[in-house]
Amino acid sequence: MHGGEQAADIAGRELDVALPPHLRALATRLTAAFEMLQVSGFRHELTVLAPAGRIVELLTFCRDEPDLRCELLADLSGVHWPGGKRTESAQETTGWPSYEFADEAGRIEVDYVLYSLTHGHRFRVRVELPDDDPVMPTATGVYGAANFMEREVYDFFGVRFDGHPNLVRILMPDDWDGFPLRKDYPLGGVDVQYKGATIPPPDQRHY
Amino acid sequence: MSQTRTPATSGAGWQEADEPADGRRLTPAVPSEHTVVGGDWQELPNAVEDDLMVINMGPQHPSTHGVLRMLLTLDGETVLDNQAVIGYLHTGIEKNTEYRPWVQGVTFVTRMDYLSPLFNELGYCMAVEKLLDIADQVPERAQAIRVIVTELVRVASHLVWLATAGLELGSTTAMIFGFREREGILDVLEHVTGLRMNHAYIRPGGLAMDLPDDFSERVGTLLTAMKTRIDEFEVLLTTNPIWVERNSGVGVLSAEQCLDLGVTGPILRSAGIAHDLRKAHPYCGIEQYEFAIPTADTADAYGRFQVRVAEMRESLKIVRQAVDGLPTGPVMVADRKIAWPAQLGLGPDGIGNTEEYVGKIMGQSMEALIHHFKLVTEGFTVPEGQVYIPVESPRGELGYHVTSSGTNKPYRVKVRDPSFIHIGVLQAVTHGLSVSDVIAAVASLDPVMGGVDR
Numbered sequence: 001m002h003g004g005e006q007a008a009d010i011a012g013r014e015l016d017v018a019l020p021p022h023l024r025a026l027a028t029r030l031t032a033a034f035e036m037l038q039v040s041g042f043r044h045e046l047t048v049l050a051p052a053g054r055i056v057e058l059l060t061f062c063r064d065e066p067d068l069r070c071e072l073l074a075d076l077s078g079v080h081w082p083g084g085k086r087t088e089s090a091q092e093t094t095g096w097p098s099y100e101f102a103d104e105a106g107r108i109e110v111d112y113v114l115y116s117l118t119h120g121h122r123f124r125v126r127v128e129l130p131d132d133d134p135v136m137p138t139a140t141g142v143y144g145a146a147n148f149m150e151r152e153v154y155d156f157f158g159v160r161f162d163g164h165p166n167l168v169r170i171l172m173p174d175d176w177d178g179f180p181l182r183k184d185y186p187l188g189g190v191d192v193q194y195k196g197a198t199i200p201p202p203d204q205r206h207y
Numbered sequence: 208m209s210q211t212r213t214p215a216t217s218g219a220g221w222q223e224a225d226e227p228a229d230g231r232r233l234t235p236a237v238p239s240e241h242t243v244v245g246g247d248w249q250e251l252p253n254a255v256e257d258d259l260m261v262i263n264m265g266p267q268h269p270s271t272h273g274v275l276r277m278l279l280t281l282d283g284e285t286v287l288d289n290q291a292v293i294g295y296l297h298t299g300i301e302k303n304t305e306y307r308p309w310v311q312g313v314t315f316v317t318r319m320d321y322l323s324p325l326f327n328e329l330g331y332c333m334a335v336e337k338l339l340d341i342a343d344q345v346p347e348r349a350q351a352i353r354v355i356v357t358e359l360v361r362v363a364s365h366l367v368w369l370a371t372a373g374l375e376l377g378s379t380t381a382m383i384f385g386f387r388e389r390e391g392i393l394d395v396l397e398h399v400t401g402l403r404m405n406h407a408y409i410r411p412g413g414l415a416m417d418l419p420d421d422f423s424e425r426v427g428t429l430l431t432a433m434k435t436r437i438d439e440f441e442v443l444l445t446t447n448p449i450w451v452e453r454n455s456g457v458g459v460l461s462a463e464q465c466l467d468l469g470v471t472g473p474i475l476r477s478a479g480i481a482h483d484l485r486k487a488h489p490y491c492g493i494e495q496y497e498f499a500i501p502t503a504d505t506a507d508a509y510g511r512f513q514v515r516v517a518e519m520r521e522s523l524k525i526v527r528q529a530v531d532g533l534p535t536g537p538v539m540v541a542d543r544k545i546a547w548p549a550q551l552g553l554g555p556d557g558i559g560n561t562e563e564y565v566g567k568i569m570g571q572s573m574e575a576l577i578h579h580f581k582l583v584t585e586g587f588t589v590p591e592g593q594v595y596i597p598v599e600s601p602r603g604e605l606g607y608h609v610t611s612s613g614t615n616k617p618y619r620v621k622v623r624d625p626s627f628i629h630i631g632v633l634q635a636v637t638h639g640l641s642v643s644d645v646i647a648a649v650a651s652l653d654p655v656m657g658g659v660d661r
Contacts, residue, residue, distance in 0.1 A: 042592045043337050071466040075595065077608045077621035111608065113595050113623075117466070117482050124595065145469025148631035171294040171660055180302060181619075187299075187306050 020044055026121060029067065034058060046123040047111075052136040055112075055127055059142045062114050062125070070114035073139070074122065076149035077113075078157040080131060080182045082106040106131040108157050108182075112139070129159060131182070138164040156181035258282060264645070266295050272371060272649065273656030277633065279642065286645060289637045291630050296660035304620045308586030309335055310547065312617055314407045316607075320624060320658030321404060322364040325357045325396075326600040328409035331620070333490065334596040334609040335411040338589045341540055349413040349538040350491040355426070355529045356399065356408065357491075357598075358522040362433065363392040364601035365515045369440065372512075372650035376453050380443060388436045395429050398422070401558040413539035416551040416558070423530055430523055430530075437519055444512070454509035458636045458648030461506055468632045472603025472625055473518065474652065477503045477510035484599035496528045508651035515653075545587050548579040586615040602626055602653055626658040 018041030019027065027039040027046055037058075038049040050058050062070040083106035112125040127136055138161035139146040150161045151170040158179040161167055169176060178185050265276035274295035280288035300319055304312045316331045317324040336342045366389040373381025393403040399418055400406035408415050444450045460470065462478040475482055483500045485493050501517030503510030539546045552561035568576040591613040597606045606623030629652045636652065637645045 043340065043594050045594060047593075072471070073469055074597065074604060075606050075608055075621070075623040077619075077623075079593075079610050079619045079621075111593075113606070113608065115597075117480070117487075120487055122595070122597075124593075143469065144464075144467040145628060145631065148627065149469075152627075169294075171297040173294070180299065187302060 018042055018044065019046055022121060023123065026068070026123060030062075033061060047126055048123060049126045049128065052127045052129060055125070056137050056139060056142060058125060059112065059114075059139050063142060067119070068116065069118040070116045072115040072117065073112060073143035073145045073149070074115040075111070075113035076139075076146060076153060077111050078153045078159060078181070079109040079111070080106065080157060080184075081109065082131065082183045106183075108134050108159060110136065110153060110159060134159040135162060136160075137162045138167075140164055155179070158182070259287065262642075264642075266292070272654050275630070275649070275654065275656055275659070277645070277649075279645070281642065284641045286637050286640050286642065289634045289645070291633045293627075293630055293656070293659050296656045298661070300661050301620050301622060304617050306616065308615050309411060309589055309617060310586050312620065313410060314405075316620070316622065317405045317407055318657065319622060319661050320600065320602070320605070320626065320655050322367050322655050322657075323357075323360050323601050323605075324405050325353075325360045325409060326598055326605055327622075328407065329353055329357055329491070330596055330598045330600075330605050330607040330622075331609070332409050332411045333598065334594050334607040335589065337594045337596060338592055338609065338611050339411070339545065339587075340590070341412065341542065341545065344540045344542065345413055346537045346539070347492065347534045348417075348536045351529050351533050352414055352418060352538065353409055353491045354493050354496070355526050355533075356396065356406075358525045358529075359392050359396060359426075361522045361601045362519045363389045363396075365519050366392070368515060368601075368650075368653045369512075372647075372653075373444070375646050375650050376450065378444070378447075378450065381440070384436070384440065384443070388433065391429055391432065395422075395425055398425060410539070410547055412542070412545045412547070413537070415547070417538050419553070423533075426526065426530055430527055433523055434520075437516065437523075440516060445516075450512075451509060453644075453647050454512060454651070455505070455507060457508045457640065457644045458511075458651045459507045460632060460636055464632070464635055468635065469628045470603065470632055471628075472599070472601070473511050473514045474603070474629065476500065477514045478506040479504040484597055484604060488597070490598060493525070495532075496525045498522075498525050508647050511651045511653075543578070544582075548575075548582050588613065588615050589617075597623075600625060602629065602655065602658070622658075622661060624658040624661060626654040626656070627661075630654050630659050 023041070023044070023046040027041075027048070030048055031037050031039060034050070034054065034057075036051060036054070040047045040049070048058075059073075062068045083104040108129045108131045110127045110129065112127075113122065114125060115122045129136060134157065136159065138150060140150065140161075140163070147165070148170065150159075150164055151167060153159050154161065154164075154167055155169045155172050156179055168174065172180065260281045262279045262281055263276065264279055266274040276292040276295070278288075278290040278292060279286055298318075300315050304315050307315070312331055312335075313328050316327040319327050333342065336345060366385045368385075370382045370385025370389070373379075373385065396406065397403045399422065400408035400415070460468075460474060460478060462475070462480050464470075465475045465478050465480070471482065479502055481500045481502050484490075485498075486500060498521040499517075501514050501521065503513045550561045550564040551558055554562070568579050589611040591611055593608070593610040595606055595608045597604045599605075603625030604623065605625055608619075608621035608623060609617060610619040610621075612618035632652070633649065636648045640648060
């Protein structure tokens with residue numbers, strides 16, 4: 001599922017069973033201000049899907065509006081959904097899931113978790129980006145905490161945050177190739193970039 | 208061989224004696240000129256136009272709490288800029304969890320923040336339970352024991368903080384005391400879980416095994432002892448002039464800065480904001496116990512010391528109440544498709560499957576064996592979805608952002624580790640301090656590099 005299809009699916013879900021009343025009210029409040037938002041709920045958690053271009057505006061709104069007051073950017077994470085048909089060998093204990101890749105572009109979800117100490121509500125703002133060229137504006141101007149968090153997402157997924165003051169790798173070595181938490185990046189079987197050695201993939205290790 | 212040397216005209220050049228033709232050196236190289244004024248020291252700062260010096264602190268500096276490296280830009284002794292360089296302990300735990308069944312994830316995440324392993328397990332397991340929608344089926348006894356062990360870990364973690372912070376400021380007594388008391392707590396945890404650290408005790412759906420029979424006596428002894436031991440700390444440090452001087456006004460982070468930079472936990476509470484997830488969004492039935500949220504209004508390293516010491520007392524109170532009101536019953540969900548099939552017990556060679564359980568699956572019931580084998584090797588599948596579970600770890604909000612694609616392995620486990628966020632505030636906390644105060648300021652943040660780098 002990609003793009004519009006995914007969005008339509010999210011919008012089609014029943015919100016009433018999934019969300020408690022205060023989050024439903026919050027969803028109404030947000031969609032009233034930004035009519036392009038798509039809202040979904042799962043296990044009493046609200047997710048708001050926003051276009052990448054409006055993310056700074058939306059975050060500023062969530063931070064500054066008195067009835068939202070999200071003082072804290074609690075978390076910023078990414079999830080990679082590769083393109084094409086994805087098949088996972090679900091029932092094996094170890095080894096990695098085998099993926100099938102096709103030409104169709106995949107997507108990277110960037111999830112902001114906002115939290116309000118004043119009102120005690122927490123919700124997720126999601127942005128979906130194409131995985132071949134993920135670019136979006138930085139949120140460092142809205143939340144200072146976004147600085148390290150965005151560097152981490154860049155380091156692991158290659159999402160470029162436009163306007164970030166220092167967008168360099170943070171946990172991986174500076175000269176590392178590739179973005180390790182993408183699904184097309186293997187767990188083993190890669191050159192150990194420090195010493196030129198190779199770790200075999202788990203299903204080929206003998207010990 | 209000639210012994211003559213050319214007289215040095217300037218600087219501290221090293222003059223070689225004439226060497227024989229075959230290249231063998233007969234005399235050691237000696238400095239050609241000896242002065243008492245110390246050469247060109249004065250030229251060193253003059254050589255740099257802006258008089259700034261960039262100093263590497265770490266990653267092997269003894270006061271950086273592990274492998275943290277700080278690039279300090281100094282004007283004399285004053286810190287103008289502090290860039291944290293991290294990643295030396297990055298082990299790819301988040302990636303690894305994607306290749307193992309859900310239950311095995313516990314064994315990975317417990318190794319992240321190694322001073323509060325049970326909080327990692329708790330956050331992860333609560334996230335899995337929420338995805339499975341069985342959070343309300345976890346037995347009360349399991350929930351109460353989760354509270355007991357995590358609050359004990361909170362005390363142990365604060366003790367390590369006190370010990371290391373004390374050591375870094377020169378109080379070796381605090382270090383000895385802190386590690387000694389922590390050992391008492393780890394003994395009890397070892398008695399319960401079989402391991403001092405990295406317990407893998409909390410499992411999706413409940414606990415690995417029930418408490419040992421003599422648990423309440425042992426923990427009772429511990430609680431009584433801990434109370435007086437914390438008093439000892441207070442006697443040792445609270446009004447100790449050196450401790451107060453070194454910590455007061457150091458590492459100030461106002462409430463506004465804390466919120467902007469995502470800082471939670473004792474650092475936020477030391478800035479006067481009484482925010483604690485145990486009160487704001489109670490989990491594991493912690494709302495039934497009475498405890499306070501200690502705060503301070505100094506927003507500095509000393510305030511954080513006060514908050515942490517008070518928190519230890521509150522945690523002991525919670526443990527006391529939870530042990531006294533411990534409900535009976537199972538410690539794992541009733542759903543046999545999720546509950547770990549083993550029955551653990553203490554044998555002559557340590558903790559393992561009990562004899563009657565092994566006898567049952569090996570000798571009596573083929574179905575039980577198949578069930579055991581399937582669940583242990585394949586695990587259970589978890590419905591598609593994404594959840595975010597925050598728990599109040601000793602350092603602040605520990606969040607588990609877990610995505611499932613509907614298989615027996617996690618699709619993505621993102622950990623919001625408070626230490627990682629708190630390393631991001633180093634620049635704000637240390638700006639304008641002297642180098643010696645940087646140590647006190649970093650210590651007051653209590654970063655655990657295992658959690659920072661994951």
